[in-house]
Amino acid sequence: MTTFRVFIATSLDGFIARPDGRLDWLPGATPDGVPAPAGEDHGFLAFMAGVEVVVMGRVTFETVRAFRPWPYAGKRLVVLSGTLTAADVPEELREGVVVHAGPVERLAAELREQGVGGVYVDGGQTVRAFLRAGLLDELTVTRVPVLLGEGLPLFGPLDGDVWWAHQRTQAFGSGLVQDSYRVRRE
Template identity: 50%
Template sequence: MTTAPNLRFSVFIATSLDGFIARADGDLDWLLSATTSTDDHGYAAYMQSVDTLLLGRNTYEKVLTFDPWPYAGKRVMVMSNTLPADAVPPALADEVRLLRGTVREAAATLAAAGAASVYVDGGKLIQSFLADGLIDTLTITRIPVLIGQGIPLFGDAGHDIQLAHLRTTTYASGFVQSTYRVVATHGQPA
């Protein structure tokens, strides 16, 4: 499925019950106010399992507003054909790199850089990687809130993408987390 046999792309993301990852303006207030739980719902363990984060432009710009920077010590790549070279603040110059080109070119660059397990984050980026058959697993945590409109996790891939359910976990917070493996895309086995 991926450009190198040892390179794996995965998604770990939360959505509202109606399938949105953020409000239309990118705001995450609904997510931040949805839980008072101290349970991280598997996030820390997942982050330990990845060596590289690949963020879309909008996700990167949102994360830049967080204080402190949440990905200290991780290799972070930002996929954007429009961000200027100075979009990476000097304080993050050793941790963040911009990638340009197609998702296939990004995958090849990550493979050449020695990445083995890549966390893909950002709605449009996830959609592009799914459409090109590059995502191996999806972990989706559904938050019990309806926000009515916003940025959807999924879009039109132009074809069916078949998934195999691996597991579902329910949490006292009301969150429901399901993990799927991509088994076929473009009508071909993954």
């Protein structure tokens, strides 16, 4: 069964990036940003162990494609974009990265037909598109103890309420607090 999962960090005031998309406030996200606490990956490796495919939008891909080491090694990565082409993908990533024009409903159907199990949905616009389409199954949000004041929000307008069942909360020594939820389907 295909499960669409989100694993994302926000500031205390709900932003996933600065207004210009920078992630310098996120521990370990950029070489010149806040250093990640030694020995704490905040559950990312365990989460990735259950992921076969990563789906993200063009904006997120343009932010992460220079990350080294590549955080998605060994996973197929699908970039949702109507403008990006395979030629825009860096040469060293082309083997594991494909571009899909969408919409998310079509991509989800294709992944289900392929028998894909865990799908990691990443990036604000992509998370919101999957959420609006009613496709998300699990949501893990890690709050970083910083107020940005402004930025790109994780959530946006919806056609109706989406209820979630709380699974667990974990506090880390670094001050980060992580909440995990499963969607409630009536």
